[in-house]
Amino acid sequence: MTSIISARGLTKRYGRTIAVDHIDLEIPPGRIVGLIGPNGAGKTSALKAILGLATFDGELTVMGKNPSRDRAALMEDVCFIADVAVLPRWIKVKQLLDVTEKVHSGFSRDTCMAYLAQTKVTLEHKVKQLSKGMVAQLHLALVMAIDARLLVLDEPTLGLDILYRKQFYSSLLNDYFDEQRTILITTHQVEEVEHILTDLIFIQDGRIALNTTMEDVEQRYTELMVKPERAEQARSLKPLYERELFGRHIFLYDSVERQQLTELGEIHTPSVADLFVATMKGGQS
Amino acid sequence: MNRLFALIRREYWENKGAFRTTPLVIGGIYIAFLLMSIFTTAHFDNEMYTFREAIRLLAEQPTEFRSTHGLEVLLGSSLFFTIVLAFVVFFYLLGALYDDRKDRSILFWKSLPASDTLTIASKLLTAMFLAPLMFWIVIVLTQIIMAIIASLMVISVGENPWTLFLSVINPFEAWSMLLVSYLASSIWFLPMYGWLLLVSSFAPRIPLLFAVLPPVVFAILQVWIRFLETFTFNASLFGLIGKWVANSPAILTVQVHDGEGTLALGGPLTDDFDHAVSLMNILDRLFSVQMLGGLIVAAVFLAGALWFRHRATES
Numbered sequence: 001m002t003s004i005i006s007a008r009g010l011t012k013r014y015g016r017t018i019a020v021d022h023i024d025l026e027i028p029p030g031r032i033v034g035l036i037g038p039n040g041a042g043k044t045s046a047l048k049a050i051l052g053l054a055t056f057d058g059e060l061t062v063m064g065k066n067p068s069r070d071r072a073a074l075m076e077d078v079c080f081i082a083d084v085a086v087l088p089r090w091i092k093v094k095q096l097l098d099v100t101e102k103v104h105s106g107f108s109r110d111t112c113m114a115y116l117a118q119t120k121v122t123l124e125h126k127v128k129q130l131s132k133g134m135v136a137q138l139h140l141a142l143v144m145a146i147d148a149r150l151l152v153l154d155e156p157t158l159g160l161d162i163l164y165r166k167q168f169y170s171s172l173l174n175d176y177f178d179e180q181r182t183i184l185i186t187t188h189q190v191e192e193v194e195h196i197l198t199d200l201i202f203i204q205d206g207r208i209a210l211n212t213t214m215e216d217v218e219q220r221y222t223e224l225m226v227k228p229e230r231a232e233q234a235r236s237l238k239p240l241y242e243r244e245l246f247g248r249h250i251f252l253y254d255s256v257e258r259q260q261l262t263e264l265g266e267i268h269t270p271s272v273a274d275l276f277v278a279t280m281k282g283g284q285s
Numbered sequence: 286m287n288r289l290f291a292l293i294r295r296e297y298w299e300n301k302g303a304f305r306t307t308p309l310v311i312g313g314i315y316i317a318f319l320l321m322s323i324f325t326t327a328h329f330d331n332e333m334y335t336f337r338e339a340i341r342l343l344a345e346q347p348t349e350f351r352s353t354h355g356l357e358v359l360l361g362s363s364l365f366f367t368i369v370l371a372f373v374v375f376f377y378l379l380g381a382l383y384d385d386r387k388d389r390s391i392l393f394w395k396s397l398p399a400s401d402t403l404t405i406a407s408k409l410l411t412a413m414f415l416a417p418l419m420f421w422i423v424i425v426l427t428q429i430i431m432a433i434i435a436s437l438m439v440i441s442v443g444e445n446p447w448t449l450f451l452s453v454i455n456p457f458e459a460w461s462m463l464l465v466s467y468l469a470s471s472i473w474f475l476p477m478y479g480w481l482l483l484v485s486s487f488a489p490r491i492p493l494l495f496a497v498l499p500p501v502v503f504a505i506l507q508v509w510i511r512f513l514e515t516f517t518f519n520a521s522l523f524g525l526i527g528k529w530v531a532n533s534p535a536i537l538t539v540q541v542h543d544g545e546g547t548l549a550l551g552g553p554l555t556d557d558f559d560h561a562v563s564l565m566n567i568l569d570r571l572f573s574v575q576m577l578g579g580l581i582v583a584a585v586f587l588a589g590a591l592w593f594r595h596r597a598t599e600s
Contacts, residue, residue: 053395053598072400080396088390095298102291103397
């Protein structure tokens with residue numbers, strides 16, 4: 001299968017600042033990719049290039065198309081939520097559905113209505129009458145009702161309560177996702193998405209700091225918790241990162257034999273959040 | 286095509302107040318004034334004597350007189366609508382590519398498979414055709430209602446409205462002339478529409494300022510430099526824009542001939558075109574060298590608007 005997104009030397013400059021610095025990327029179909037990075041790392045710039053919302057240097061094709069040149073054609077197969085609360089405030093929900101249905105051939109009104117039935121949003125509401133969370137629910141219902149091959153979500157659940165966030169991710173996984181589809185997602189709430197991700201991309205200062213699959217994460221990375229007296233010994237195995245918690249030392253290792261570590265203390269598979277912190281700190285030193 | 290219509294309908298929804306409510310309010314004002322004047326007359330004029338006399342005098346006039354003046358009344362009463370329409374279109378275009386950048390809903394609109402060209406086309410067509418059409422419909426409705434009220438008045442004083450004016454005046458002539466003049470004006474003013482869309486596509490804030498200030502500064506510099514060179518005040522951008530309005534195919538003013546006023550296209554201050562209201566004179570403007578130049582200017586402005594629209598989500 002050919003890649004959904006393919007980038008070679010993708011670069012985005014704003015004047016003298018380089019937001020995205022020669023990124024190479026291949027995202028095959030049927031993946032759920034988490035794009036994770038600190039604020040200002042270039043996530044949004046990279047997403048904008050992919051969605052045809054910004055010009056770029058280097059090579060970038062999304063489903064064989066140049067996003068900057070063919071945005072309209074690309075949007076037949078891509079849908080995105082680029083930011084929270086960008087639905088026009090003056091529009092009625094009914095009108096929003098009407099215009100989306102007329103402009104987007106892949107939009108299913110029935111599916112959208114089914115998602116909306118789980119919320120308090122009604123057709124007669126105007127967007128400006130809805131709470132921030134309800135606007136997010138409406139926007140999510142709208143994009144999930146579009147039969148697209150690539151779904152890009154930039155902080156999709158900002159402003160949503162925890163009940164709806166859980167519900168959203170479970171319907172994303174159960175009702176929406178299949179082998180034909182690819183989901184690219186950025187969020188600060190890493191803990192919530194790590195169970196649904198298949199791939200992980202860390203981005204820092206406009207470059208890719210880590211690009212791996214979740215299976216790989218489990219195999220490569222190990223977290224070790226030891227008592228203070230064993231810390232020196234653990235340190236000699238060259239951990240990526242070290243932190244202290246309740247008097248215990250916690251180390252994170254990349255490609256170190258698990259056998260060897262078990263002898264020193266307790267081992268776990270690190271969480272994405274811990275791996276992220278370790279990678280970012282490691283990258284800085 | 287379906288997409289284009291969907292986008293135009295979206296423009297209508299967003300601007301219902303400007304495109305529908307505004308002309309309805311003006312129509313309401315016309316009708317209210319008519320009713321008020323009737324009540325005033327009835328209040329002060331015992332037995333409606335003056336009104337009766339006026340109607341009787343009118344009935345004595347030749348048919349020709351009643352027909353031409355009736356037509357003038359129908360066309361002339363559109364004037365207030367036309368001026369408000371110009372304001373509505375002006376502010377609509379200024380906001381057309383600005384408002385969604387300001388409230389960031391552009392990020393939603395750009396997630397739909399509609400190209401920037403189609404989006405700009407939908408906004409331009411809305412200004413050119415939807416807005417004038419809405420106003421035109423309300424004008425026709427207002428005039429029908431006013432004709433009914435006037436007929437009832439005439440009946441009430443014992444005259445026959447059918448022979449007096451209903452059968453004499455051909456309203457369709459006035460209405461079609463008005464519609465043609467509106468549509469022709471939409472084409473005639475394309476350079477201005479293009480400029481407003483261009484400003485709307487890039488203005489970081491207060492598009493009104495960006496729309497008005499550059500031409501004003503440019504014109505002042507032009508006048509000043511000309512004055513330094515020749516010690517005379519020569520044609521400037523102001524003059525050009527003024528002339529453009531004066532030459533327009535919109536029914537805007539009254540010109541006086543032999544002590545008698547008739548409606549005129551644009552303002553009868555220029556002699557580039559014949560200002561008498563007629564289909565030929567309207568077409569004459571559309572197929573002129575000036576129009577060709579205007580279309581080229583409009584194309585440049587619109588291309589600029591498209592360029593900015595494409596980059597509107599950069600930062």
